[in-house]
Amino acid sequence: MRTKQEYLIRYKDRNLYCELADIWIDPSKPVKQALITHAHFDHFTFGCEEYISTRETAILLKERVGDNIKIKTFEYGEEFKINGINISFHPSGHILGSSQIRFIFAEEKWLISGDYKLQKDETCKQYEIVKTDYLISECTFGLPIFKWDETNKIANDISKWITNSPEKTSLLFCYSLGKAQRLLNEISQTNFKGNIYSHDSIHKMNNIYKKLGIDIKDTIKIENKKKIDELKGSLILLPPSLSKGSYLKNFKNIQTAFASGWMSIRALRKRSGYDKGFAISDHADWEGILEVVKKSEAKNVFFHHGDSEALSKYLVEKESINVLLFGK
């Protein structure tokens, strides 16, 4: 067996790093060269000398970091070389532009899953099965208690939640990039036909999605509402950061909900402080992770971004898959 120093990709300062190419993946500190899997804030940082990502991620990044960053883009599946290593992006189904990153060096394949989900999502490309020798997978929801319902079932639940309380204003909290657009897309296919408002941060992302050819229902910027009474019976999408504090005083007679995979657990739902929780996630559930591990045909698997203890033990015991640990 090889020692960890010899791995093509390893953990360095709590980030994934490929020494041979001197390149970091989703680094949390400024570096020379950063491969970015997707444009969520916990996957990139300001101040890198050069970013490399898919075209869509690059556009989203610029919206968030600013136009003046140096960024190189590639299409999904397009291979490029750094120091003799072949690198390519592949759809991960998480949000628009999100990708897995594959490294090939000396006939050895490495795959960094990025954040991913297998469920259908019309606002981004479907997860692509990529074969690999080494897999580095996220495992945010790495316990079998996580099993996602069909997206349209959740969307119908949300629709019912709004229409059952026509006197109220329904505030649905969700991440402004990805989750919000997916929800908009799904909710527009339900029986709920009322007005949908969204917070400026969500509205901006909606516009980028639309520019990139994704069909998103039009929403009204909540900042543009005229009278408080016009909000009765409508849906407002807001980022979770606004759920606490004085912002809610802008509304009257509200009901609140949070859209997140964690909401499948009653204790978390009750503790969250929202009236209701909808368990919808852009991450893979337990079975999703198992499916990816198996279909990737990886002989060696690493996990990060989550509690991997149960998942690792299960794969070793039940599936005889070699699960490795990164040295910290």
Next chain:
Amino acid sequence: MSLKKFSELFGDLDSINSTNNKIEVLKNYFLSNDPIDNSWAIYLLTGKSNKRFISGRYLKNLFSHIYDYPQWLIDKCYLKVGDSAEVITLLLKNKTDSRKKKLSNISLNELLSETIPSLSKLNEEEKNLEIKNLWERLPEDNHLIFNKILTGTFRVGVSIGLITKSISKLINIEEEIISHRLMGDFKPSIDSYEFLINKNINLQELNSKPFPFLLANTIENKIFKNSINDFQFEWKYDGIRMQLIKRSGNVSLWTRGQELVNESFPELIEKMSHIKDDFVLDGELLVWNFKEQIAFDFSLLQKRINRKSPSRSIQIKYPIIFIAYDLLEINGIDIREIKLENRRIELEKHFSKWQNKTENNISYIFKICDLIFPKDWPDALTYKEKSRENNTEGLIIKKKTSIYSSGRKKGIWWKYKVDPMQLDAVLIYAKAGSGRRAGLYTDYSFALWKDQELIKFASAYSGLTNIEIKELDKWIRKNTIEKFGPVRSLKPEMVFEISFEKIQISKRHKSGIAVRFPRITKWRKDKKINDADSLENAFELMKKIS
């Protein structure tokens, strides 16, 4: 009409915070379901059924066995979820393939009066098969309710008061009547539901039941402006509040939790049945030190509460007494509407004689509550401060002109409790909570100094706000020295003010003391661990009191 509807109701109640909306949802549920299911719904929602058909552990083992699922994986999931019934419900979502024809319309009644009780008649193997069968046939949305009923852990944020309010709204009858009807043994049946929603108030049927209890409020300063002569003063006993009823020759003893407890205290029932009058008495049940005429510690009473048909030796070892402080009904006449001072006269008139009579002497099990006569408010305070000497918790102050209404009505009865005892202690262990506190470290152990060592003296679960709990949880995770299963030993750094009601010598604890009702009353961020109290301080406190 169905379990499905009830599951929806559960989901709604679980996600609605406003009381008025909950009442509305309940009212609509009662309107749209049949009487028998409604009676079961009330039975479940009021927590009258917590019969455990199988344990949570059994449920988890069974799932592991049926689906060849590793036990350790289920345990790992449990740590995250904190409820066996819910863990299994969530895991069952991964098992949807082998579903048979669905039992989508099973009624609540069928499930609760036939399906589940019949499980107890099966042998283990048959029982396991039947539960598997039910898992496969019940629609997914019903699994949580099913598993919770099986494990006797069905709970939802609905108080009996809320049910009372919604039924009262439904049929437009005063809450008092409904709460009266809901008291005691509620056996789910069409009859019991129809009795509950009967628009005609039938006194005959109400007869066997206790009156709704009148509860005392915590004292407010404004009362000290009144004349001391407006009030009646009693010691606040630390026992169990009860109503002792004799009607048409039958004696019954009811707790405030609406439980009929005749079987636990047969000697009292027997003695009281010799009294000629019919009555409803309000009072306190205690284990009594007849020699010194004071109550024994509450812990002795605990030895009696949960024991049905206690043996003669238990009865002698833990002698009980009923201390009557109010008379609510005498020989069929409801006197709750007459003034307290006059009720007191009636109480003495009818019951003093039984205490003195040699034949059928009830003085060894019954006593009229003594009154205290402070001359002014400062004197009342002196009495209160002395209350620990006779093992009481303070004073109860009752307005002489008040009638006996129900609930915690303001301005009628006040409790004037002795201040709790307090020590500043250091947090040394934390344990993860369960249920809605799953995944958070919410069970804490505290220590006092003994020379240079910190000795554990109490554990407490309550007293912090949710925000503080989260903050402390974060701190705990960062300052763990060692983990032993769910318990973490912590860097001694945080000081808390711990309040408790009683302190006594205990050989079972390393500290040598045991405290009652310990709770956190303040997070003393201003204090360093060297400022925390020592065991010596604790012993001094004990001496001061006794």
